[in-house]
Amino acid sequence: MNYTIIDVAKLSGVSKSTVSRVISNSGYVSPAARDKVLQAIEELQYKPNGVARAMVSRQTQNIGVIIYRQHHPIASHPFYGKILDAILEKASELGYSIFVMTDKDITSKSADFLLEKRVDGLILISKLNDELIQYFKNTGIPFVMVNGTSESSDVIHLVNDDLKGGELAAEHLLSLGATAISVIAGPQEHRSHKLRFEGFRNACLKHGVAIQEQDIFYAESSQFEEGYRGFLTLWERSHSIRTLFSTNDMMALGAVKAIYEAGMLVPGHIAVMGFDDIDYAAMANPSLTTVHSSKTKMGHDAVTILDQAIQGGEKWSNPPQYKPELKIRHSTQITKS
Amino acid sequence: MNYTIIDVAKLSGVSKSTVSRVISNSGYVSPAARDKVLQAIEELQYKPNGVARAMVSRQTQNIGVIIYRQHHPIASHPFYGKILDAILEKASELGYSIFVMTDKDITSKSADFLLEKRVDGLILISKLNDELIQYFKNTGIPFVMVNGTSESSDVIHLVNDDLKGGELAAEHLLSLGATAISVIAGPQEHRSHKLRFEGFRNACLKHGVAIQEQDIFYAESSQFEEGYRGFLTLWERSHSIRTLFSTNDMMALGAVKAIYEAGMLVPGHIAVMGFDDIDYAAMANPSLTTVHSSKTKMGHDAVTILDQAIQGGEKWSNPPQYKPELKIRHSTQITKS
DNA sequence: CTGAAAGCGCTTACAG
DNA sequence: CTGAAAGCGCTTACAG
Numbered sequence: 079m080n081y082t083i084i085d086v087a088k089l090s091g092v093s094k095s096t097v098s099r100v101i102s103n104s105g106y107v108s109p110a111a112r113d114k115v116l117q118a119i120e121e122l123q124y125k126p127n128g129v130a131r132a133m134v135s136r137q138t139q140n141i142g143v144i145i146y147r148q149h150h151p152i153a154s155h156p157f158y159g160k161i162l163d164a165i166l167e168k169a170s171e172l173g174y175s176i177f178v179m180t181d182k183d184i185t186s187k188s189a190d191f192l193l194e195k196r197v198d199g200l201i202l203i204s205k206l207n208d209e210l211i212q213y214f215k216n217t218g219i220p221f222v223m224v225n226g227t228s229e230s231s232d233v234i235h236l237v238n239d240d241l242k243g244g245e246l247a248a249e250h251l252l253s254l255g256a257t258a259i260s261v262i263a264g265p266q267e268h269r270s271h272k273l274r275f276e277g278f279r280n281a282c283l284k285h286g287v288a289i290q291e292q293d294i295f296y297a298e299s300s301q302f303e304e305g306y307r308g309f310l311t312l313w314e315r316s317h318s319i320r321t322l323f324s325t326n327d328m329m330a331l332g333a334v335k336a337i338y339e340a341g342m343l344v345p346g347h348i349a350v351m352g353f354d355d356i357d358y359a360a361m362a363n364p365s366l367t368t369v370h371s372s373k374t375k376m377g378h379d380a381v382t383i384l385d386q387a388i389q390g391g392e393k394w395s396n397p398p399q400y401k402p403e404l405k406i407r408h409s410t411q412i413t414k415s
Numbered sequence: 416m417n418y419t420i421i422d423v424a425k426l427s428g429v430s431k432s433t434v435s436r437v438i439s440n441s442g443y444v445s446p447a448a449r450d451k452v453l454q455a456i457e458e459l460q461y462k463p464n465g466v467a468r469a470m471v472s473r474q475t476q477n478i479g480v481i482i483y484r485q486h487h488p489i490a491s492h493p494f495y496g497k498i499l500d501a502i503l504e505k506a507s508e509l510g511y512s513i514f515v516m517t518d519k520d521i522t523s524k525s526a527d528f529l530l531e532k533r534v535d536g537l538i539l540i541s542k543l544n545d546e547l548i549q550y551f552k553n554t555g556i557p558f559v560m561v562n563g564t565s566e567s568s569d570v571i572h573l574v575n576d577d578l579k580g581g582e583l584a585a586e587h588l589l590s591l592g593a594t595a596i597s598v599i600a601g602p603q604e605h606r607s608h609k610l611r612f613e614g615f616r617n618a619c620l621k622h623g624v625a626i627q628e629q630d631i632f633y634a635e636s637s638q639f640e641e642g643y644r645g646f647l648t649l650w651e652r653s654h655s656i657r658t659l660f661s662t663n664d665m666m667a668l669g670a671v672k673a674i675y676e677a678g679m680l681v682p683g684h685i686a687v688m689g690f691d692d693i694d695y696a697a698m699a700n701p702s703l704t705t706v707h708s709s710k711t712k713m714g715h716d717a718v719t720i721l722d723q724a725i726q727g728g729e730k731w732s733n734p735p736q737y738k739p740e741l742k743i744r745h746s747t748q749i750t751k752s
Numbered sequence: 753c754t755g756a757a758a759g760c761g762c763t764t765a766c767a768g
Numbered sequence: 769c770t771g772a773a774a775g776c777g778c779t780t781a782c783a784g
Contacts, residue, residue: 082777093755098779105780106753128531129469130777134760140514140532153499159491166490166517170525175532177477178515180503188507194465195477195512269726302698331698357488357708359640361668363675365702369628419761430771435763442764443769467761471776 081122090118100343101126132196140383141169142177142192146204149299152180156328156356157373158203161224164377165201170387174198186211191216199384202226205268220387224380229268234387234396236379240270244277244403247323247351248368250404252285254349254412256321262308262333264300264325270371271300273355274325292316297329305332312342318349327352327359327368334362334409349410355403357398364408372400418459428457432638438463443718469533470676478506479514479529483541486638489517493665493693495540495708500669501714502538511535522547530554536721539563542605557724561717564606570593571724573716575708577607580739584660584688587741589622591686593658593748597630599645599670601637601662607708608637611662611690613663629653629712634666642669656685660729664689664696664705671699671746692740701745709737 081126083101087094092111099105100115107115118124132138143165145152153159162178169176173400177197189210192200201215211233214221223235251259260281264271279289292315295308305324309332312319324330330352334344344350344364352359355370379397420438424431429448436442444452452483455461469475480502481573482489488495499515506513514534518525526547529537537551537558548570548608549556560572588596596619601608629652632645642661646669650657661667667689671681681687681701689696716734 081449084777094778095780096753099754102779103774108753125527127470127533129475129533130467130760131779132466133464133470133762133777134779136760151497151500153490153503154493154496154694156491160488162490163488163517168516170516170518170528175514175516177512178503178510179507180500181507190462191512192506194462196466203418218455231756276471335698335700335702335753357491357696358695361672361695363672365672397759421761432764432771433769436770438762445769448770464761467776468763469776471760471763471779475777748756 079367080127081124082127083124085122086115086118086124087137089122090114090134096212114314135147138196138198139174140177140195140197141166141174141199141201141381142179142195142197143201144188144192144203145180146182146202146206147180148182148300149310153178156358157219157326157354157371158225160176160356160373161203163375164374165381166377169376170178172381174381174385184377190213193219197310198388201380201384209297220384222380222384222387224376225270234383236323236376236383236397237378237399239399239402240273240371243353243369243371244274244279244325245281246402247274247353248278248281248285250367250406251349251351252282252287254321255409256349257287258293258318259287259289259321259323260295260316260319261289261328262295262297262305262311262322262324262331264297264304265298268300271307271325274309274369278323278325293319300326300329302328302332302335305329306336309333309336310340313376322348322350324350324352327354327356327366330366330368330409331362344409345412349412351410357407360407362409367407367410368405370403370405375400417464418461419464420461420493422459423452423455423461426459427451432641470514472704473543475533475535476511477514477532477534478502478511478536478538479526479532479534480518480526480538480540481529482515483519483539483543485519486636490515493695494663494678494691494708495526495562497515497693498540498714498717502718505715505718509718511718512724526551530556533727536629538717538721553715557721557722559717559724561713562607571720573713573720573734574736575713576736576739577610577708578614579736580661580690580708581611581616582618583616583741584611584645584690585615585622585737587704587747588660588688589619589624591658591747593686595630595727596624596626596658596660597632597649597653597656598626599632599634599642599659599661599666601634601641601666603633605637608662611706615660615662630656637663637666639665639669639672642666642687643673644668644669645658646673647677657683659687661687664691664693664703666697667703667705667746668695669693671701671703681746682749686749688747689692692742696742696745699746704747705742707740709743712737 083094099107203224205226263275266272297304352368355368359366359368420431436444540561542563600612636640689705692705696703696705
């Protein structure tokens with residue numbers, strides 16, 4: 079059923095070396111020979127065996143993507159999924175196939191799995207501990223980290239400037255005249271939640287507004303349900319909430335739901351702001367004011383940079399952090415009710 | 416850097432045949448020999464080369480997933496992404512790695528790409544034309560279709576019972592006392608949108624309610640924006656809309672947004688119902704009444720069934736269609752305002 | 753410009 | 769229970 083290079087060679091009357099040259103488009107081959115081979119390939123519907131090819135060339139043209147995440151959804155996640163989409167797109171452009179793997183445990187197990195498949199490079203999404211980073215370095219395989227921390231500066235990692243983003247958020251809310259702001263802070267062991275909150279808090283302080291500890295809800299996950307629970311908890315502590323900032327959109331949306339169910343309106347009674355600019359932020363009702371963080375660009379760059387590293391290119395330097403961008407929508411339009 | 420089976424053989428003082436036997440866990444090998452080999456593997460941190468393995472065993476332990484879709488997002492899509500998540504989960508459970516590929520064009524090109532990588536099987540998500548199905552059959556590779564049509568009954572395809580789902584939707588809306596219903600109908604060339612609408616329409620008719628042509632908006636895509644535009648178009652035609660059904664949640668959410676922007680309330684002025692039960696249906700404000708369609712189960716089954724087909728198992732028969740389930744939420748609670 | 757030879761890292765029968 | 773041999777389908781030097 080499946081023909082090999084030998085079948086093509088026979089049919090076209092040349093050696094398999096020649097066939098190899100035309101399919102890999104390398105080395106010299108006379109136009110006449112090339113034509114005959116091409117014709118035979120067409121006739122036989124021959125497709126080169128990528129596995130055999132990878133074996134000898136030591137290049138699989140495969141990239142492994144590992145998304146570490148505790149909770150579902152993963153691939154369909156509005157933030158990580160978006161990055162994945164961009165990776166998929168750019169990879170196909172550059173001729174790579176993508177192995178996707180999701181894992182709840184941040185261990186080397188899932189990575190080993192892909193390593194046995196001999197991927198040419200790895201894209202690691204989410205936070206990793208240093209031990210694991212060391213492990214990857216030892217394997218010698220090129221890899222880039224996306225949206226994760228890293229103490230080791232010699233690891234390529236793509237991140238958003240979340241500190242700056244937090245500042246932008248604070249400035250917007252402050253410009254509305256807020257003098258007290260409640261915050262739903264995502265897991266502080268995550269780089270992005272930590273920096274967003276830090277930037278936010280500092281900017282507030284700089285403008286003379288100190289966030290009170292009792293007005294902060296430290297979320298255990300960064301999910302919708304936690305945002306919902308977060309608002310309820312804050313509301314129980316104090317009924318004077320007028321302005322709420324959440325370190326991501328999902329939780330902000332959860333809070334909005336809780337606010338409505340409590341019989342209040344957004345932004346009428348409480349102005350709410352999120353972070354990420356997931357697709358649903360714009361679709362939500364009311365549409366959610368947020369800070370746009372790069373997802374598509376990150377995914378594209380991850381593949382491009384990894385490709386360079388694979389090609390054994392020059393010493394790449396860490397790209398600059400992506401600039402956040404304020405997206406003002408209805409959830410904070412307090413003047414227009 | 417990377418050790419081979421020969422290095423392990425040398426270190427443990429046995430032949431590579433024996434090493435092969437212990438790593439592939441087949442054939443006899445004495446406990447003593449096994450121990451020595453295992454120890455050498457540990458010491459060398461040896462990892463079998465999956466490519467070489469795949470080459471001779473003719474099994475890659477890879478499954479290719481191709482999602483054909485015109486518009487972004489694809490991986491992060493609330494419906495298809497969810498299926499992908501389930502596929503990923505089950506695949507890792509069964510020891511498969513997943514190649515993911517998204518393509519806007521429904522051609523054999525992207526499939527060829529994966530075929531060259533020699534996947535053991537293929538999962539095709541979305542509608543395909545018969546020509547392409549024929550193409551896949553010719554390759555002889557096992558494949559299953561998810562959420563797509565197929566005239567050829569000998570192709571495994573997993574689908575929801577969308578006809579029944581449409582009926583459930585109609586019955587719910589009718590039970591609310593609706594005597595006229597407007598509909599946003601997704602692309603009718605898609606099996607699911609077509610059947611959902613068909614089931615809905617027929618059930619209405621059976622209860623004496625005929626859907627008027629002017630109350631139907633035929634959407635060009637199934638996206639949020641089309642739902643938004645859909646409501647506006649319908650509203651322009653008639654201001655007496657009280658009940659709206661959309662053949663998917665995304666468009667329903669778009670319609671809800673348009674309704675609010677027009678200064679009306681859901682369900683106060685207009686009751687809205689969607690279809691799919693994507694995560695956001697429950698999170699939306701107001702939460703969206705919808706019909707739950709299987710996504711996770713579909714993804715799991717796709718891998719399980721494909722695995723059986725790969726194992727050369729017995730003649731699988733097409734599994735029954737997944738039963739839809741009504742999810743009543745706030746967007747149609749017209750009695751409670 | 754082209755062909756013969758060696759080899760990539762494994763597994764699979766086949767002797768022993 | 770174990771080892772030697774052949775071979776999977778390609779590519780890569782090396783002669784010619």
